[in-house]
Amino acid sequence: MSSAAPSLSDETLMQRVQADDVNAFEELYDRYSSRAFGLAIASCSSSERAEEAVQDAFLSMWRSRARYDETHGSVQTWIFALIRNRSIDIYRRNRRGDGLRAAEEHLDRIATLGCVEDDAIRRDDGDRLHSLLRELPDTQREVITLAYFGGLTHTEIADRLDIPLGTVKGRMRLGLERARMGIASPSAG
Numbered sequence: 001m002s003s004a005a006p007s008l009s010d011e012t013l014m015q016r017v018q019a020d021d022v023n024a025f026e027e028l029y030d031r032y033s034s035r036a037f038g039l040a041i042a043s044c045s046s047s048e049r050a051e052e053a054v055q056d057a058f059l060s061m062w063r064s065r066a067r068y069d070e071t072h073g074s075v076q077t078w079i080f081a082l083i084r085n086r087s088i089d090i091y092r093r094n095r096r097g098d099g100l101r102a103a104e105e106h107l108d109r110i111a112t113l114g115c116v117e118d119d120a121i122r123r124d125d126g127d128r129l130h131s132l133l134r135e136l137p138d139t140q141r142e143v144i145t146l147a148y149f150g151g152l153t154h155t156e157i158a159d160r161l162d163i164p165l166g167t168v169k170g171r172m173r174l175g176l177e178r179a180r181m182g183i184a185s186p187s188a189g
Contacts, residue, residue: 010075018065025065029058032076036083043087044094052155053090056165057082093154132179140175143168 008016008027016024033054040050040057060082068078133141146152146160154172158165 011070014065014068014070014075017062018068025062028061028075028079032079033058036079039080039083040087043084043091045091046094048153049090049094050087052153053083053087055155056090057086059165060086136175136178140171140178143171144175144179147172 008024010028010031013024013028013031017028036054036057037050040053041047044050044053057079061079068075072078073081133144136144142161143157146157147154152160154165154168158168161168
């Protein structure tokens with residue numbers, strides 16, 4: 001049976017996937033995962049993030065398998081579009097996170113200088129950040145804290161909290177939007 005599977009076309013495998021055939025899905029994964037990883041690592045610039053992008057894209061493929069329409073493109077095109085979109089999302093999310101971590105490192109360097117003004121500014125910024133975080137619902141504060149201060153990926157947070165990945169992403173997005181509104185409002189300071 002396994003010797004016949006590789007000779008099946010992508011479209012035939014996809015029809016089987018749409019009929020809930022896990023083996024056909026595994027065959028497509030085996031066929032495209034290494035090329036997908038190459039595409040993802042070029043966008044994410046980290047093997048861990050690229051792995052997350054590939055996992056998320058293939059999971060999305062499985063979940064949305066009923067929506068695949070071969071008249072809109074080949075299976076390969078669809079898979080690589082999913083990978084590309086997930087990689088871009090992860091890159092953008094981590095670019096913001098990397099920027100926040102760089103800002104935190106900068107604040108740490110300022111603190112070591114011992115300047116009274118810098119210490120006051122750092123304390124004020126830290127107090128404001130803690131205040132904004134305290135205003136968030138517990139579920140949103142928890143995922144943001146694990147991501148930005150714990151350095152965990154969305155997938156790691158989902159595993160640690162035993163909740164779906166989509167829930168983590170939703171809580172993160174809502175919490176960050178609330179925090180941004182708090183930062184932007186003149187009464188927040």
